[in-house]
Amino acid sequence: MKGTLVNAAAIIAGSGIGLALKSGIPAKYQNTIMQGMALAVGVIGLQMALKTQNILIVILGIAVGGIIGEALTIDAGLNKIGAWLSAKMEGRERSGQSNIGQGFVTASLVYCIGAMAVIGSIQDGLTGDTSTLFAKSLIDGITAVVFTSSMGLGVIFSSISVLLYQGSITLLAGFFSAVLSDSVIAELTATGGILIVGVSILMLEIKKIKLANLLPAIPAAAVIAYFWPL
Template sequence: MKGTLVNAGAILVGSAAGLLLKRGLPGRYQQSIMQGLALPIGIIGLQMALKTNNILIVILSLTVGAVLGEMLDIDGRLARFGNWLTRKLGGQYGNVGEGFVTASLVYCVGAMAVVGSIQDGLTGDAATLYAKSMLDGISAVVFASALGIGVALSSVAVILYQGSITLLAGMFGAVLSADIITELSAVGGILIIGISILMLEIKKIKVANLLPAIPAAAIITALWPL
């Protein structure tokens, strides 16, 4: 899990720098920064989504994920948790809940988070997660400058999410084929596009309710030949 711990540390350092920057940054600049960051995030998601080898698996995974997500009300639970964080820490730290949820989704659903954690668990090679750490640390500066301290708290979500994948990969690595990883990444790319749309305030999308689509993609891809 060394790669995940380095990743979380990079997010904390980047967030600290962003919070210092936020103090002297007018609101209109923060909004422009968020919109500017949303555009390349959308492109990254599109690139990941287009790598799918079977669009039917992606569609089915998202459908199953949406049903499960609505049943579990993941988006609502995250929103309530975010509001609780904001009340506890106070408005002087920005919208803590929004920062936590947005940053957690961006850092956790990408291909590098999944593939890097699997590599770390299977072989102990954390090179992918080290590269992700640099990217996340830089983006954390921008996120924190616009969304506040909630971005730093997303490091906890990264540890729990990536750490779990690393541990599971170590135990069940034999069943993780290249096709499964490809479709996991493609579904994750779709969710990243949804995050970009949210950041641009184009439409309200319950991205968190689609998170079960990621494990669903692994199961469906494994069963697809049958």
């Protein structure tokens, strides 16, 4: 769980810096910083995607996963949860309550509901590879500065959400590490890498993608790779 611990610490550190910048960061700087982070995310995804040893498995995994995700309407479900939480926070603000809740909810959704959180945690649990989570930690730390300067103290508490969410995935993946071969892990990683490229596209606002509906592609690719020799 080293990757998740570092991720949580990075958010806390970034939030601390953001609190020191109480006047906020000008919008033009925020936009440029976020675009730079998006490009970095794209490179990370490409590096992972190129680890595939059989692109057919990746393609099939994405196709099957997309069908499953659309059937389960994962993206719509997450959007409803986000909208419900946001409405709750707005209601509290109108009542004169603190905006700590809004910062916590917003940051938690951004840091937890994403391909990098899922894939990085799986990598950490399966192979002990923390590179994706370390990269995510740096990106989350930088964005925490931006979020905290505008939304306040609540952002720092999202580190708890990250710790619980990513830690649970890492521990669960650890249980399967003994039964998955290197080739299965390679295809799982490559499939996840393509989804991370999708995160970059979303951050750059190039195209709206129902990325959450593609998350089942990760276990789908693992299952296909497991049975592929047969």
